[in-house]
Amino acid sequence: MTHISIRNLNAHYRDHQALKDIVLDIPRNQITVIIGPSGCGKTTLLKSMNRFLDLVVGTHISGDVLIDGESIYAPGVDVTEVRKKVGLLLQRPFPLPMSIYDNVAYGLRIHNMHKRGRGLDAAVQHYLEMAGLWDEVKDRLHVPAGRLSVGQQQRLCLARGLAVEPEILLGDEPTSALDPPSALHIEKRLLALKEQYTIVLVTHILRQAKRLADYVVFMYLGEMVEHGPAQQVLENPQQERTRAYLEGEI
């Protein structure tokens, strides 16, 4: 079942065309992994799904992205609502300059979703548990989030993103700044979360793609070359360029 539909999406940055006429359906409650060499438009495609491309001055977008059949680029769409629905994990963790607790509560407060006092405490605990961080931080919720290790910080960022109850989670190489055990930890979390969320990841680590992906999209120079169920694309690619990439030739 399709959750995100990308329709004839083109993205230009100044005179460079970063995305060329992308048509893609991203399945619900699966992990879709976008692979491809650097500069191929993976991240651009990812950030078109939470309207993060708007933030880059000089970017021009045409085409459309639909979530649950509704355009997120239609005039009058509230960008903050889009981003609430579509969470994003960045390449490296950026804990907000506040306590661990406040980091998780941040989105709840911003959107006035919080029940005060106890309710908020419970919510913070819930999302820290979902991110697999609760046991490590439950005794020091009020220390600055910057004191956590990088791996813990990334899980904190995950908890912060989950707290606003998104339907979709985007990850822009979310483990690339982490040590292997921390990266594995995040991967485990993502696998657990796909029951409830649609997850779209960008990665340049093929082994990670193999470990996580249900659905794979291969991008090359702004084009979507091939997409399909993970097994099919990774083990039996139909396109010559996909095969070349998987074998390390490009």
Added chain:
Amino acid sequence: MTNKLLPRPRVLRSLRVPLLSRRKTERIGGRLFLITTALPLVLVVVIALALLARTYPILETQPIGELLFGQTWHPLRGEFGFYPFIIGTLWVTLVSMLLAVPLCLLSAIYLAEYAHPAVRAVMKPLLDLLAGIPSVIYGVWGLVAIVPWVQNVAAPASKRWLDFLPFFAVTNTTGYSILAGGIVLAVMVIPVIIAVTYEVMEAVPNGLRESSLAVGATRWQTIKHVVMPKAAPGVLVGVVLGFSRAFGETMAVLMVVGNVPRVPSSIFDPAYPLTALIANNYGEMLSIPLYDSALMGAALVLLVVVLIFNLGSALLLQHFLARTQA
């Protein structure tokens, strides 16, 4: 025996000599840098000590409390009260900061967070240019524009609508006033404060903004909850830098504040800041006993206050950094 079999390799020996001399250069270089770095610090201490020594004669005849809090300045009668000057300096500086800081914050926020890169590219060098204009020019501008404006526009307006407020009372002002000084100073320190504040906000990593936006925060929420707290210590440093600049500014202020050694009670009153006192009088009338010593004392007060402020800001900065950083 072994020596014969395994002669010490020559290469190593030849390596050792230049290595040693390199180490020596390293050490000498290090010390040299230490000296050059320490020089300004030593200079400040030397200046402070010299000022203290020159102030000593007046401290011998008058208790320090009387000097600092004495209300009358009458050198011919041997009365040297700094109080009106200290208060004058504080008033002018305070007014300038009240005018400048909010404006600077908003401008820096606009430049760092909202402005199109093209606007930024034009505004940045322009602001730097403003910071480099000699203070006399600001003084002249104050004379021909601000002083008449205060006399003809601001004072009558205040008399009409704000007379009931403390600090806003108007008693036939000439325009040479704390307000005029404050405005001129504000305009002078604005580029300094904006430059620092902007730089600090610019230095906040983009990932932090993105992290906040990614959970659906608006741009303003992101600025308020993420960028500003992160930038706060730097902003504070910018403000203190501006404060020190305003506090120590001499020329522009001297030209527009009226230079009347009386404790002011309204922003429309004239004042006589410490800096103006020193600049106006040093080198003149030094035949009056202790006059020179009194002026040195004024300089010492100025130096100490600025040092305290800078030190205080440095400590605050550390405190903030410790709180917000890892």
